Amino acid sequence: MNTFVISTSSFDTDNNAAIQRLINAGLQPVMNPYGRRLTEDEAATLLNNDVVGMIAGVEPLTARVIQSATNLKVISRCGTGMDSVDLTAAKSLGIAVLNTPEAPAQAVAELTLGLMLAALRRICQTDRLVRAGEWPRTQGGLLAAQTVGIIGLGHIGKRVAKLCQAFEATVVAYDPYVTQAPADITIVPMTQLLETADIISLHTPYSPDLHHLIDAQALARMKSGAIVINAARGGLIDENALKDALDSGRLSAAALDAFEQEPYQGSLFKYDNLILSSHVGSLAREARQRMELEAAENLLNGLIKTGIIRDA
Template structure:
């Protein structure tokens, strides 16, 4: 019997009519038993020789993983990026790769803006101190008075820029894949150093790859304005977390918010800092967005199986 692997940490199979249809055709669905991002050995274990298609999360689908599985034909990513998939190996092995490019955009953008607001107005800090029995109003800053730097101006970065416009914040953007048609309401900066220097809020919206590993390193952070804040709802591995910790402890940066981490689940020392907001990789976890994303991922999988003559 052919099997389908759903490797995301959660997935509502019962409410997904496409998957119900595939089950009715005889496909067995294998779920992620860990309830978290899978590690490479765990992916290898789950991708048995009977798996012909998978709905993937952000687990590492490396060349080693893809060459080890002999029957896999389709990877349907439940999300935007493909940085966790070795696309070159997938093409060589005849494995098609698909994404859900639109579903997570609004959810990730709204979480990003909520984190910026919370850092500037220090709402998380105030909540914690009040729960500790201290009545201590904290002085914050206005979003309307900030220059927000959008590092990456694709779908999510563009949506964040649109939302920020309503708050009156100045917006600058840096993107190596510059598309001038996207920059109608945002200042496009051609130099990364100038982008860093002009921003006092920087939010990351770029994919991860080996070339930008720790792009936000100690040098990058030192170039940021004193008192700046940093947000990452994109991918772990973009930020040198030790350098970020040191800059926060020294006071060079006023705050940071991270939804993604180099190692997940995260258990590092940033948890000890009150000026840091940490969320467990939940950027796309808005109910409406998640439903749409799961439906699109399942449909992409189904369409590919049909094209291969494996489903009808």
């Protein structure tokens, strides 16, 4: 019997018409049994010879994993980033790889704005002090008074820019693939962005070329007291260099929703001016529902194109 894997840690199959159509066509769903992100070995084991399609999370779909799935025809990412999939290996084997770039964009953009405001107004620090019996008169900063530098002006970056502009912040951006900027956004070189922005927010996919895009040298270029936000991908920031920048006071604050190793365990926990969240950028109810519906539709349509499922 042909099967399809849903590797995300949670997925509403009951209220998804495309999933039900796959089941009615005779395909058996195989769910993630761990309730967390799969390891490479776990993904390879799950993608056995009966699997023809996959709704993927952020597990590492390496060449080894993809090559072990001998009947796999379609990978449908429930999300926007494709950096967890070896696209070269998939293409060489004729496996279609699809994603849902619009679905999570607003959710990630809103989380990014929340992290900016929390860092500027020191909300998390103040909360901890109040719970400890103190009554701090914490003075923060206005987003309206900041220059926000956005690295990556895709679906999410554009929404972050729009939200920041609603707060009357000045927005500059760096994206080597964008030549025409949206209204009131100034495209600048990377060095200029690092040197002039008060808040720097990352919205680019991860690739080996972008590993530690924000390294010690980049951090040294930033304005004293700058804030760094990463609600994109782990690996874009050198976490050791980030610690040094927080220790030295080069950065006044930072916020991370993505880490090189997840779940994160490390020495960043000790920094009171560092906000940490557990890669929840897309986990807004409405965005998650849209992502699941679009991912399932992509899988269904992909399998129809292969002839495994007949078009209605």
